[in-house]
Amino acid sequence: MKDSDTSSADEAVATDLMAEADSGAREPTGRFNRSVLWIVPLLWSLFQLWIASPIPYQLGLFVVNNAQARSIHLAFAVFLAFTAFPTRKRSPRDTIPLTDWVTALLAAFCASYLYLFWDELAARSGAPSTQDLVFACIGVVLLLEAARRSLGFPLMAVAAIFLAYVFFGSSELIPDVIRWRGASVERAMSHLWLTTEGVFGVALGVSSGFVFLFVLFGALLNQAGAGNYFLSLAFAALGHLRGGPAKAAVIASAATGLISGSSIANVVTTGTFTIPLMKKVGFSPSKAGAIEVSSSINGVLTPPVMGAVAFLMTEYVGISYVEVVKTAILPAAISYVALLYIVHLEAIKMGMTGTSSRSPIRVMLSTVVAICGGIVIAGSVLWLSGRAVDLLGTMLGTAALPIAIAAFLALYVLAVRIGARRRDLDLSIDGMQSLPPTKEIFMSGLHYLLPIFLLMYLLMVERKSPGFSAFWSTSFMLLVLLTQRPLKALFRGEREWVTGMSTGFREAIDGLIEGARNMIGLACAMAVAGIIVGSVTLTGIGQVMAEFVQFLSGGHLMLMLVFVALISIVLGMGLPTTANYIVVSSLMAGVVVELSAQHGLVVPLVAVHMFVFYFGIMADVTPPVGLASFAAAAISGGDPLKTGFQAFFYSIRTALLPFLFIFNTDLLLIDVTWYHAIIVFLVATVAMLIFAAGTMGHFLTRSRLWESTALIVIALSLFRPGFWLDQFQPEWTHEPPAEIFALAEAAPDDTSLRVGFEGETLDGNFVSSTYLLPLGQAGRSGADRLSQSAGIDLVSRDGRVIVERIAFGGPAEQKGVDFDWTVTGIEVANDRLPKELFYLPTFAVLGLVIVIQRRRKRRQAATGDALSAI
Structure with missing residues (x-):
């Protein structure tokens, strides 16, 4: 009974956190208010599906250009920000006050101003009227308040500082190094609100064109039961191992990160199940929360969505989506493998045991092989599917597409039939401890993998745009929600298929509403980030930041990177993932490029953006803000600061990676062949595991200080063997x-x-x-x-x-x-020796550490046996 009560309390905390962070905590009791918060999000989702579909162009009905779509998109977001989010935490949640109705309608009008007065604004381009400026000023103020309600104070404060700099940057109170001539209200509002340089710029365009559909896709996938499916699969595969629930949390968060755009949402979605189970096997509340936080942070860094940053990066860096995925996949994979190893070492240090009789090393290796094998199989299936479609096109011409669609739908029906033969999963805390075999769970949810497969196929094989791919994948998800229950009922010989159809329809509507409400804060964040980006382009503060970092570092490259990392963490504190990336990349990416070039280090732009993105995301972990750490602590009952510091310690391996791929872009698979990529992956994985062992103070047995130091040096040498070669032969x-x-x-x-x-x-x-x-x-x-x-x-x-x-x-x-x-x-x-030669002495030192630790471990075991005999 006690565990059940704890579970219910954890679920209540998680639900409240999700509401406050994503969808809005207001739940009005009045019928009209409830209807508005039901209808408006639904209309928003339908609008986004409409503009992403080919139907408007075929019918010539309600066709809007990109800028007009951004305007309507923001109008929905700010309206819902004022109606779904209370003014303050203590404000009533069961009603929507009149003042909120007034501000919601006014904010929506200001946001839709570009759409409503499109022709008039075009006619007086560059010469805004007084009316234009008045509504632009009101719109900026209300947008900041909408961001404060839906996202908290930090993002609003950062944007307000930049706005103050725009208007008062010429003040004598401003230091000379960052002073500029300032801007008039007319110039600033034209730049920030009445054009596509500020609020309605690239960020909001990506939000309207791509991100909404991906968030909606994730919401529908989760509504269908895929999130629970991935969680159950992870627990069935790893729950019986030493520290199994913690290892399952790592894998479950990786799977959830594929469809989630928020580290906080990832924490509360999987943490509701994983944190109580981790505590049950012996992890302290702070360590259980920290493991979940570290796992969830990695989910945001993992393709294909990366918290929607993957699509922003294509716009800002100017490379294809496939290139972004290729760049991000290896660091994310080795970081997850290392986190699994860290959890394993923690379990050993705490004396935990599992129910499995298999060797821990063998289990770890089989897990890594399974993950890598899954990636290879998925890639092979995608490639073979592409070749099959090409062959069909050659043989059948225009008839190939309907045949391919019919075959895909038949595959979906077959997958549901296979799943219908298995019993439905028990998703309670107790049920997670008595799950059926992994194979049974895997077969029960094959149809959940098909929407993800379709998304990856369209993006990676057909090379379609993110908006096109997300639209058709989301449309298929709606079909899954509408049909999976009645199909299962039919295959099981049950008569409730009509009930299942109505239930599926309600779930589809709920998924559309949930997806839109999850976008409120994200859309506001994109718009507010546009204020920051517009301020940077208007004032030229980016160049000033470069000079500032140059001054702080004294011209030393490594110190410069450290300062950029610290500033990125500070800038990212309290910001949602996507806004976080926009802010840190706008301010700091150019700094790294310029100062690196001054030291003769020419770094690819995508590597620079990955560098600042990684450290911006670390802000979700790092105290004193660390929103993800606070969310995990609320579920675990642990101390938020202690959880945050522990999570930061676990995430050191993530913080190491950006420094490494600045100096060794092989880790980002830039200009490497496929066989070189395999070698890089293997060596980097080994290096990261050794680094984890060095920082944890435990390898084969508890390490001495010199052994931990040696392991860290070994890891760094494997990551960047060219460092030692540079000491003898310049590059x-x-x-x-x-x-x-x-x-x-x-x-x-x-x-x-x-x-x-x-x-x-x-x-x-x-x-x-x-x-x-x-x-x-x-x-x-x-x-x-x-x-x-x-x-x-x-x-x-x-x-x-x-x-x-x-x-x-x-x-x-x-x-x-x-x-x-x-x-x-x-x-x-320079014509010089291959840097890989330094792997030989590095592995020789590693072998020495292994021999010494194995001897000490045997002596400790012998001593323990002797004491037991006495």
């Missing part, structure tokens, strides 16, 4: 500027030249950096290759090589090179 040789034309002519096809430039920008700032200039096809003179492929013309004058012309929009201009700059030198790759 680059420096050639004089006069050699640039000869080197450009001799370079092979489709390579880049590392060129150092220095000079002043139009703003009067002195720059000295290294840039990668593409050279295109060989067979031309060096000057022609630089001019035609890099968009830069160089001339020799007075013993110097000077930039004479920059092509507008060309690669050199986009990288920031300016005319009249001087070439300082060219860096050419």
Whole structure:
């Protein structure tokens, strides 16, 4: 009875947290108010499905452009923010006050102003009327209040600071280093509200075009029972091991992270089950909460959704979605493997035992092999499906598509029939401890995997847009919700299939409403992030941030990265995942690119964005804010700060990865072959496990201080063997500027030249950096290759090589090179030994540590046996 009460209390806490964080805590009792909070979210979901579908274009009915769609999208969000979220935590939740109705309608009008007055605004572009400015000012203020209600104070405060800087940046109270001339109300509001440079910019466009559909897809998938299916599957596979519930929490959070866009939502969704079970087998409340937090944070870093950041990154970095997924997959995978190992070491240190008789190492290896095998099988199935569809298209022409759709639907019916032969899962806390075999659970929910397969197929194989892929996957999810219950009833010979159909219809409606309510805070966050991005572009504060970090670090590259990491954590405190990424990437990505180049380190832009994203997400763990840690502590009953610090300790391996892939982009699978990728994965996984053992102070047995230190050094050496090689042979040789034309002519096809430039920008700032200039096809003179492929013309004058012309929009201009700059030198790759040679001494030292620890472990075992005999 006591466990049941605890479980109910945990569920109540989780439900309340989810409501406050995502969907709104207000539950009015009046029929009208209830109807509004039922109808408006439903209309929002239907509107998003409508504009994503081909129907408006085929019928020529209610066709809106991207900017108009963003306006309507935000109008729904701010209206629901004022009606679904109370003004304060102590405000009544059973009614919607008149003041909230007034502000909700006014905010919705201001947000939809771009749509309502589209033609008028276009006619007076650049010269807004007094009416335009009044409603823009009201809209900004109400948007900040909507963000405060739905997301809390931090994001609103950050945006308010940037707004204050826009208007009062010229004040004498502002330090000289960040002072600017300031902006008038007309200029600021035109930039932030009446154009697509601020609130209605890229971030809100991604929210309206992609993110809503993915959040809706996840809500429908969860409504259908997929979240509980993944959770049960993880517990059945790992629950019987030493510290099994904690290991199951890691895998369950990984699976939930595939469909969840929020680390907090991930914590409360899976933590309701996993945290009580972890406590039951012996984990303290703070450790149980910390394991769940670390697992959930990793879920946000894991493709395909990455808290919607994957789609934003395609816009900001300018690469395809497939490239983003390829870049993110390896760090996320090895981080999860390491967390499993950390949990295993914790269980050993606490003396836990499991019901399985298998060797722990064998279990760990089989788990890793199963995860990797699942990825390989999924990739193979996707590839074979693509080839089969191509073959059908060749053979049948236009008839191939309906046949492929019919085959996919038949596969779905077959999967439901297989699932109908198994009993429904018991999802209570007690039921999680007596689950059927893993194979039975896996077969019972095969139809849940098909929507995810369809999404991945459209994104990865067909290379369709995220909006297109999410629309059709969401449409299929609606079909699943409507049909899974009646189909199961038919296959089981039950007569309740009509009841099952009505239940499925209610679940589909509930999923549409839940998906929209989960988007309220996220849409407000995207819009407020637009204020921050607009302020950065309007004021040029990004350049000031680079100078500030340069000053703090004293020109030292590693210190610079540490300061950027710390600033990213501070900026990300209290922000939802997507807004977190927008803020830290807008302010800090350019800082890393510029300062790295000044030290001769040319880092791919996607690696820089991954760096700031990882540390922005660490803010969800890090005290004193650490929203995910507070959510886990509320469920576990532990101390929030203690939970946060423990979670940060567990997440050190996640914090290590960004530093590593800045210096070793192989970890992001950038410009590596498939066999090299396999080697990188294996070595990186081993290195991360060794690093985890070093930080945990336990390897084969409890480690001594020198052994832990040696393990950490071994891990870092495996991650970046080039560090040791650099001490003997430099990576680059420096050639004089006069050699640039000869080197450009001799370079092979489709390579880049590392060129150092220095000079002043139009703003009067002195720059000295290294840039990668593409050279295109060989067979031309060096000057022609630089001019035609890099968009830069160089001339020799007075013993110097000077930039004479920059092509507008060309690669050199986009990288920031300016005319009249001087070439300082060219860096050419040095012919040196392969860096992998340093794996040999590294593994030799590892072998020494293993031998020493095995001997000590045997002595300890012998001593223990002798004491037992006495």
